[in-house]
Amino acid sequence: MRRYHERTRTQVEAVRKRAQLRAVRDALVAENAATEDVDRLLEKADAEVDSETTALLESWDELAEQYRGDELVFRVRDKEIRTSLWRDTLSGSRIPRVALPRYTEPGELLSFLRREHLPGYFPFTAGVFPFKREGEDPARMFAGEGDAFRTNRRFKYLSSDSEAKRLSTAFDSVTLYGWDPDTRPDIYGKVGTSGVSIATLDDMKALYDGFDLTAPTTSVSMTINGPAPTILAFFLNTAIDQRMDAFREEHGREPTEEEAAELRAWTLRQVRGTVQADILKEDQGQNTCIFSTEFSLRMMSDIQEWFIANEVRNFYSVSISGYHIAEAGANPITQLAFTLANGFTYVESYLARGMHIDDFAPNLSFFFSNGMDAEYSVLGRVARRIWAVAMRDRYGANERSQKLKYHVQTSGRSLHAQEMSFNDIRTTLQALCALYDNANSLHTNAYDEAITTPTESSVRRALAIQMIINKEWGLSKNENPLQGSFVIDELTDLVEEAVLTEFERITERGGVLGAMETGYQRGKIQDESMLYERLKHDGSLPIVGVNMFRSPHPEDDEVEVELARATEDEKQSQLRRLADFHERHRDEAQRALARLREAAAGGENVFGVLMDAARVCSLGQITHAFFEVGGQYRRNV
Numbered sequence: 001m002r003r004y005h006e007r008t009r010t011q012v013e014a015v016r017k018r019a020q021l022r023a024v025r026d027a028l029v030a031e032n033a034a035t036e037d038v039d040r041l042l043e044k045a046d047a048e049v050d051s052e053t054t055a056l057l058e059s060w061d062e063l064a065e066q067y068r069g070d071e072l073v074f075r076v077r078d079k080e081i082r083t084s085l086w087r088d089t090l091s092g093s094r095i096p097r098v099a100l101p102r103y104t105e106p107g108e109l110l111s112f113l114r115r116e117h118l119p120g121y122f123p124f125t126a127g128v129f130p131f132k133r134e135g136e137d138p139a140r141m142f143a144g145e146g147d148a149f150r151t152n153r154r155f156k157y158l159s160s161d162s163e164a165k166r167l168s169t170a171f172d173s174v175t176l177y178g179w180d181p182d183t184r185p186d187i188y189g190k191v192g193t194s195g196v197s198i199a200t201l202d203d204m205k206a207l208y209d210g211f212d213l214t215a216p217t218t219s220v221s222m223t224i225n226g227p228a229p230t231i232l233a234f235f236l237n238t239a240i241d242q243r244m245d246a247f248r249e250e251h252g253r254e255p256t257e258e259e260a261a262e263l264r265a266w267t268l269r270q271v272r273g274t275v276q277a278d279i280l281k282e283d284q285g286q287n288t289c290i291f292s293t294e295f296s297l298r299m300m301s302d303i304q305e306w307f308i309a310n311e312v313r314n315f316y317s318v319s320i321s322g323y324h325i326a327e328a329g330a331n332p333i334t335q336l337a338f339t340l341a342n343g344f345t346y347v348e349s350y351l352a353r354g355m356h357i358d359d360f361a362p363n364l365s366f367f368f369s370n371g372m373d374a375e376y377s378v379l380g381r382v383a384r385r386i387w388a389v390a391m392r393d394r395y396g397a398n399e400r401s402q403k404l405k406y407h408v409q410t411s412g413r414s415l416h417a418q419e420m421s422f423n424d425i426r427t428t429l430q431a432l433c434a435l436y437d438n439a440n441s442l443h444t445n446a447y448d449e450a451i452t453t454p455t456e457s458s459v460r461r462a463l464a465i466q467m468i469i470n471k472e473w474g475l476s477k478n479e480n481p482l483q484g485s486f487v488i489d490e491l492t493d494l495v496e497e498a499v500l501t502e503f504e505r506i507t508e509r510g511g512v513l514g515a516m517e518t519g520y521q522r523g524k525i526q527d528e529s530m531l532y533e534r535l536k537h538d539g540s541l542p543i544v545g546v547n548m549f550r551s552p553h554p555e556d557d558e559v560e561v562e563l564a565r566a567t568e569d570e571k572q573s574q575l576r577r578l579a580d581f582h583e584r585h586r587d588e589a590q591r592a593l594a595r596l597r598e599a600a601a602g603g604e605n606v607f608g609v610l611m612d613a614a615r616v617c618s619l620g621q622i623t624h625a626f627f628e629v630g631g632q633y634r635r636n637v
């Protein structure tokens with residue numbers, strides 16, 4: 001990264017000197033004066049400008065001309081997209097969707113092109129696509145509560161007004177730890193609470209019932225980490241079974257073996273979504289680690305290898321997440337540095353497994369928290385620039401691999417139980433940051449999340465925040481509003497340098513895994529959390545309605561909040577459905593579990609075998625089989 005910037009500095013100097021010499025030469029010619037000395041210097045200056053710089057500057061004039069026209073045609077994958085370049089206001093002004101820099105001096109221009117460029121151009125600082133997607137907003141609201149049937153209804157409610165079905169699934173803690181629902185007192189109360197209970201393929205089918213999982217407009221995210229491989233296997237089997245059912249309905253018969261194989265392969269090529277599966281951040285910032293870290297990393301590689309073999313190219317095998325690191329207390333710089341370092345660790349781990357960078361990098365995605373601090377305004381910009389330069393210059397990766405795509409959730413930690421209605425204001429500002437920065441996906445928190453799982457009405461308000469910014473807010477007609485701002489430039493460089501310095505600290509500790517063994521990441525997150533809490537409590541970090549501008553009538557603040565919990569009926573029904581599933585698959589399950597243990601112990605790709613086991617075994621059965629061969633997680637203390 002630093003070499004890249006150093007190269008920018010020397011090239012900017014070179015083109016600037018060349019331009020100055022050219023001006024001197026023109027002036028001498030105008031005066032009929034001798035130009036030999038200047039010609040000699042100009043020749044030297046020319047030689048200092050490299051071919052990449054020349055190409056960049058030469059292509060700019062043509063590109064800028066295209067952006068001054070009415071429409072632009074560009075390609076994403078094999079799709080040609082024609083888009084209008086202007087948006088009109090009620091007052092009749094024409095707002096450019098992408099505003100161009102006004103630099104006339106070539107050094108300034110080159111500096112902009114190498115550090116920023118327009119959205120959609122290396123190093124993708126301002127976005128990985130030239131324009132925002134039309135017909136599909138980034139909104140992806142996280143939901144899950146009770147059983148699969150209730151959550152299915154919530155998904156339908158949330159996506160009813162949008163053709164694009166962008167679902168994001170919250171699982172209950174029993175599922176997050178890979179267990180089955182049970183009457184055990186430490187499990188029973190948690191079934192279907194703060195997330196949906198999913199124990200079997202049957203549950204998964206009920207969860208996404210009515211959503212066509214192979215439609216290009218459906219995209220499903222699943223927030224699960226320790227048991228991610230099993231949940232992913234449930235999901236992919238659900239998508240495959242949907243196609244098989246559709247075939248039966250259409251043809252009135254079973255598909256032949258060949259037809260079934262073709263349907264399965266087609267489904268895997270289409271299915272769109274993300275599984276979180278980020279075990280490194282779980283160890284560092286959250287807690288749902290269930291297997292040994294080595295076994296989890298191996299399973300992640302197995303999934304990615306299986307994705308490549310089956311051409312699963314529209315589904316992200318991991319969502320490399322800073323959100324939980326931030327929620328645990330990290331400041332935005334630490335969030336970004338740890339997350340990117342984790343990302344590079346997955347890259348190294350997949351390369352070590354023999355996968356090619358361009359075969360797996362497009363399956364990686366990222367997830368950040370946007371809070372109130374100034375640095376959040378540039379988090380995506382810095383992440384995209386570091387990733388693009390490292391991918392191109394260190395790993396020799398292609399353009400698609402250079403593009404870092406990320407989801408944002410507004411910060412839960414920044415919401416407060418006092419004066420809850422103020423929380424929407426915080427969320428609005430954080431969402432504005434994300435949308436100004438061309439985040440690829442966005443969840444906006446509901447104002448009551450400091451107390452409970454959002455209700456239908458609070459989640460509707462949260463979604464309205466995004467819609468108001470996208471549809472009503474005037475400056476959203478422009479898609480690169482952060483570019484060209486002095487303070488944003490300053491912050492981008494400052495945060496990037498701080499992230500690089502943090503990389504050095506991690507490297508000194510033996511890299512991400514070495515640092516984890518010493519508890520470095522957890523320690524740093526805790527220290528930063530303490531600082532925040534201390535400043536909040538002593539009032540030096542102002543929080544409106546909490547430590548200043550407190551309500552003169554706190555009793556008015558005591559609103560009745562409906563606490564969302566799974567009902568007794570839902571819990572009992574989950575237990576019955578699970579017992580029925582176990583009963584129906586009793587013999588097959590034992591054979592599948594034996595085969596799974598054999599694959600895991602024998603070093604085979606476990607995910608292929610897991611795809612079969614997930615049809616007849618429950619989550620808890622699979623988790624326990626893996627405990628026997630993969631080792632259970634134990635925290636270093």
Ligand SMILES: CC(C)C(=O)SCCNC(=O)CCNC(=O)[C@H](O)C(C)(C)COP(=O)(O)OP(=O)(O)OC[C@H]1O[C@@H](n2cnc3c(N)ncnc32)[C@H](O)[C@@H]1OP(=O)(O)O
Nearest residue numbers: 076129131132133168219221223274365405406407440441
């Ligand atoms: C405990 C709590 C806190 C949690 O942890 S909640 C966690 C919730 N997590 C999530 O919801 C994760 C969400 N993640 C995602 O949505 C993805 O990983 C993501 C990459 C960030 C965004 O994905 P999506 O919005 O579904 O779309 P993409 O996959 O980017 O786009 C699909 C294709 O559409 C096309 N596309 C997308 N955007 C554009 C634009 N702007 N222009 C043209 N074409 C586009 C393009 O062809 C894309 O594929 P590629 O060519 O491979 O880039």
